């Protein structure tokens with residue numbers, strides 16, 4: 001099976017037909033919800049009150065709906081207009097942006113309590129157009145994301161890495177942009193169930209307080 | 216888009232770096248919709264230090280929305296203030312129109328509530 005990010009850029013791959021198929025598929029929806037809950041858990045939010053969260057690659061709002069159920073206020077961005085349209089038709093509560101994360105995100109410093117991203121990061125590693133230089137785009141993305149987070153906040157990315165080299169490239173660039181953290185692998189022994197979560201920390205919440213990578 | 220989120224936005228065009236002009240993005244030809252949302256005082260108080268009040272006042276005045284000129288000394292116990300704030304930043308949504316950057320003149324369009332933040336090749 002060919003990986004979707006190799007077939008076409010996301011805004012083309014998730015055209016109207018694919019977007020509807022993706023959103024209407026209950027198995028995909030269930031997996032997305034489950035991964036979203038795990039990502040939120042890995043955010044390690046201070047208490048169970050409402051937080052202001054960024055959903056990177058929010059698609060049609062499957063992950064956003066999970067955030068809403070938890071009482072969070074969210075802002076979502078996606079590059080596929082057809083996905084965002086489905087989200088608006090569903091009246092999701094999040095504020096929606098049509099955005100190419102490789103161009104950076106434009107928020108004032110310390111805006112968000114955390115960021116999650118479900119099945120998106122691998123798209124950013126692809127040189128799908130000649131002008132798309134993955135390294136430059138990753139750098140632009142991570143550096144602007146770092147700024148937009150509260151000190152000590154986390155960004156958790158569930159993604160499908162292609163190989164170790166890709167993971168190293170992503171981590172290397174994220175660290176260069178100020179993040180610490182690492183990879184959490186769920187179900188490492190099952191090839192089918194295995195899930196990768198890149199957990200990034202935007203500095204320390206308080207001086208001398210070291211962030212530990214969750215289990 | 217809620218006015219809360221608008222208040223957090225700044226222009227992300229690469230060479231637009233004048234910190235005094237990157238925000239607030241100026242609304243142009245907008246349509247506004249009030250969408251009811253369950254009041255959450257704890258969240259408002261959490262967000263208050265993150266709001267740029269001067270920018271919020273400017274934006275609200277542009278949209279003809281009444282807003283206190285400054286934050287009261289003890290906002291957490293000022294019910295009337297919190298209620299007004301809730302209506303302005305959580306329930307006021309911009310659904311159509313655009314946002315213009317005073318620094319570089321980039322115009323971000325808003326359609327059906329979705330803000331288009333895509334940049335041109337020379338802006339990245």
Ligand SMILES: [Zn+2]
Pocket residue numbers: 226227228231237316317318319320321
């Ligand atoms: Zn600008």
